[in-house]
Amino acid sequence: MKIPEDMNKFIGAKIKEAREAAMKSQKELADTLGFESATAISLIESGERKVRVEDLEKISRFLDKDIKFFIGQEDKAVDVRVALRADKDLNEKDREAILRFVEIAKQKKKDGN
DSSP states (O other): OOOOSSHHHHHHHHHHHHHHHTTOOHHHHHHHHTOSSTHHHHHHHHTSSOOOHHHHHHHHHHTTOOHHHHTTOOOOOOOHHHHHHHOTTOOHHHHHHHHHHHHHHHHHHHTTO
């Protein structure tokens, strides 16, 4: 991973991205962190203020994001189809078991579980 030149701006932008995706206001996040106003969040999101590790942990929980997301080390989802094609050592029985698992997962999602 290439480390961003200005880590404060990078983390701030990721916080803003996650906050907006979660449809939370700067004020709601400020309240969660115990800040008196949303100005502190604005400064963090712009990279003008550093975020403490303790606060980043709270932000992570509040926005339901792994802390790795904010530092650019989130895990990338694996495309199951690509993984199956790439692994030539899987026998047919194993492939079928994996595909059944995928179908079960899709059905669970469809059913809202």
